[in-house]
Amino acid sequence: MAILNHADTTTASGTSPAAAAVAPAMPSLLQPPLDADEFRRQGRLVVDFIANYYTRIDEYPVRPAVAPGFLARQLAETAPARPEPGDDALAAALRDVRDLILPRVTHWQSPRHFAHFAATASNVGALGEALAEGLNINPFTWAASPAATELEVVVTDWLGKALHLPEGLLFSGGGGGTLLGTSCEATLCTLVAARDRKLAEIGEERIGDLVVYCSDQTHFSFQKAARIAGIRRGDYREIPTSRESGFTLSPKALRAAVRADEAAGRVPLFLCATVGTTPTAAVDPLRELCAAVSGHGVRVHVDAAYAGAACVCPEFRHAIAGAEAVDSFSTNPHKWLLANMDCCALWVQRPEALTAALGTDHDVILEVPSSERDDGRVVVDYKDWQVALSRRFRALKLWLVLRCHGVEGLRGFVRAHVRMAAAFEAMLRADARFEVSVPRQFALVCFRLRSAAAAAAAVGGKRGRDRDDAEPNELNRRLLEAVNATGRAYMSSAVVGGIYVLRCAIGNSLAEEQHVREAWCVVQEQATVVLAAVGCTEERAVRSGSARYADDPAAVPPVQNEEVSLHSILSS
């Protein structure tokens, strides 16, 4: 084993230059890496770049039309040996971000982005992250950064109270919260905690007997978490839902599944219930589900990644009625609460279950001076609440968001989106070619074209006999592709109960009612094209009730679908 004393260093080719020859002193670095004055100058460049981006974001096609591999062809094959000479390296790089990157990303902050769920951004969310990156501290234990750890304790209680969570999930009630990156981590950590408690009772050798439960609407990350945790692939019970029950998990079906497993000698372990499913934002009935598994030793986690945010409004609090009985609850403030990527808040009733599974006191370099533990106060070492050791100071941005917007500000934000979604739904209902496929939940609208025949009948048009008799699913797939190809709106899709639906998820920070109206115009226009392609004429199509939007040419501003050149986006 070569010892890497300085004097012993050898090059890859085997020569052994004196160490001094390869070790220039700090001042000879090409660029001082951290420098206050330069940070001030470069920081302004970046702030202006971002501000200019927000100003011009609507000029980009929300989703770029590019073929895989485009970027590698435009960049060198290796990193440069030195910064470009004769220029400000950061300004040059920002020009490339403007010219090579921005025209080719999907613009999640575009007010025309209605796909997936929004990743809400805010000034203070982004700047809170920037501030945390500036401090660049690593609060993996209390001692590794006391104020950062304590702010996380405070802010998770603040958020939990703002969301009307049960007291038992908060530090103030004996539980507690933490900030992770994503819901997937939250699910994995709570599942592993539950698994280890169960195996401590029944023996590690019975890991193959454990069974976990969810619905066929549960986010696939739960399946991934179960696999990672060593749950056998066949022991992930995805209980079917139906359109009739709004795609919610049936407590009766859950109870039957748990009992069947018990009867077969298996060990029910964990339920992942969802408040706001990914396909349709369906809300599983927490109270009834907890009652269904009560006494069966099943831990219950609630994945409220999207819709948890809505609980900031009292009128949506009923979505988590019964949450007092759950073991853990997570939601993503980066989705709908203005905290930029990434931020998942997880609360647990029993922190000691998490730390028993994920904790360690093995490593003495992490020790907390004993005097600091002796006063009986709880010291939270967040490394024991998560997969990783290192962690960012996420509490800072969430604290800034809560400080600078206030709970009322967040309520107004959520309500505005719900109102816009209701408006979109109303437009859909006024056009007989469309149906709202699933009752709208929160700010997500799932819709589709009826069959070509039904659409033709609805608008009093006619269909040519020899035309492609596309199935409704195929018809709607074409519609989505056509809508997204315009670059003027970006939506996504889901297949629920065998039905292909388009999803219009409203939740962008920049979204205003005009963008919703414009998106509706795009959908209408493209529906006309798609229907015409299958022989459905449509004399009255866009006149069937929503003419007030489609007839206003001012409602659809010119949007470039080709690469935009934003000469002004970089002010340098």
Next chain:
Amino acid sequence: MAILNHADTTTASGTSPAAAAVAPAMPSLLQPPLDADEFRRQGRLVVDFIANYYTRIDEYPVRPAVAPGFLARQLAETAPARPEPGDDALAAALRDVRDLILPRVTHWQSPRHFAHFAATASNVGALGEALAEGLNINPFTWAASPAATELEVVVTDWLGKALHLPEGLLFSGGGGGTLLGTSCEATLCTLVAARDRKLAEIGEERIGDLVVYCSDQTHFSFQKAARIAGIRRGDYREIPTSRESGFTLSPKALRAAVRADEAAGRVPLFLCATVGTTPTAAVDPLRELCAAVSGHGVRVHVDAAYAGAACVCPEFRHAIAGAEAVDSFSTNPHKWLLANMDCCALWVQRPEALTAALGTDHDVILEVPSSERDDGRVVVDYKDWQVALSRRFRALKLWLVLRCHGVEGLRGFVRAHVRMAAAFEAMLRADARFEVSVPRQFALVCFRLRSAAAAAAAVGGKRGRDRDDAEPNELNRRLLEAVNATGRAYMSSAVVGGIYVLRCAIGNSLAEEQHVREAWCVVQEQATVVLAAVGCTEERAVRSGSARYADDPAAVPPVQNEEVSLHSILSS
């Protein structure tokens, strides 16, 4: 299941106000969440705040002296309903960051921070994250943000080439890289991939037969990863190392352990080798370890979280000699390559093994239009390379770091730190009270006071008879506590081979030789105090060879140990 149509919303108390009453339009929000002009103004505030922090960082005690619970007592119990009236909410919050948070965090960017391993920051690393947060895109699939995905493909190849990694780990050689948050995730993902391949061969029911290997120096996060992946607690083989072999993993001992397990009917699965262990930066011999397990079906992952960065210098490339045979390799550019928290680069020889374990095509809302897959090009969907679905645009900051510093800049940075560590080592060796306990590796120095008696003899002093005859470990524990209590230097410790050592890890972006000299003065001074407390007088103690540092009063500037008031840190 209540349907949350807008018109049906009910308050928590059961009343049913008309939806309009609770849904004000967007303009009535208290504060527009995303606003270009306001971003420009607020961004300058934050940039100046950070720049001022860097200017004044040396005035803070690097590690605060606080008792748990201090922050909650100073903050309200709930989030404010509205931003503070009559003031700029962000400026007010920044004042609280200055007054409540900064004096109470551990200052990881302080040039006096020598604990753990450094979390290196740079202007462009921080601003690259700020830029990514401003764009706030979520490149979980290629389609979800093509340029962000492709930049990650490009930049992981760039970095891999800069680190002289084997071609087989790069996209250009059939492998490929990704950017995760931490090494723990990298280990977990590669372990799960290995596990699932093995179980596909031998049957899922044999998960309890799997055995994983590492040394007693391996970071505890591997043990955590193994637990999470369902490896039984007893089947984590922590092979002992010794001081004689520099705390490296012995290929012979590994081979013996693997053979013993096989003989017992167990299934060897995975080896986590380390290049740069946490306690002492020891380097496991990759070539010999791979040879030792060859033919036994053991996948080899290299955790080079800290020392991987050194491979940017050809003279350190030998630390990963033999890496051609490993299955995967990870390092943390946030540790020593100027990429702010968090950033772990993971490369794998066979991406398909990762995606088989962690991938899914279950969710149609993630679909990539088929036309984009048809040209035979590989489309990377990074969600299938990691635990989580959502992910940040980490490639941007790493690309900016490589662009703006160049590979030569990174080499100069690493070499400067190694040189400073060598200087610290030389100072230690010149003071006979101390020993360098483990040969220095890279920029980490592990040292300790000799026993009180030995120290006294070394300096020609005498010891009182009735004094506390502290063991060397206890003596050094006291020394570390005394050093850290000064607030003028922060180091950490490790126990290796039964010996308690202090760790001085040099790697801060702001660290200069003067800080190393000052840290050495603090160590010397506190050693004198600690030795005096056990009756070791020390007339000649600080004069035994390093007087050139201790005798220069200008070398130790006045540092306030109490809370600093930085009235100028917020320029507003």
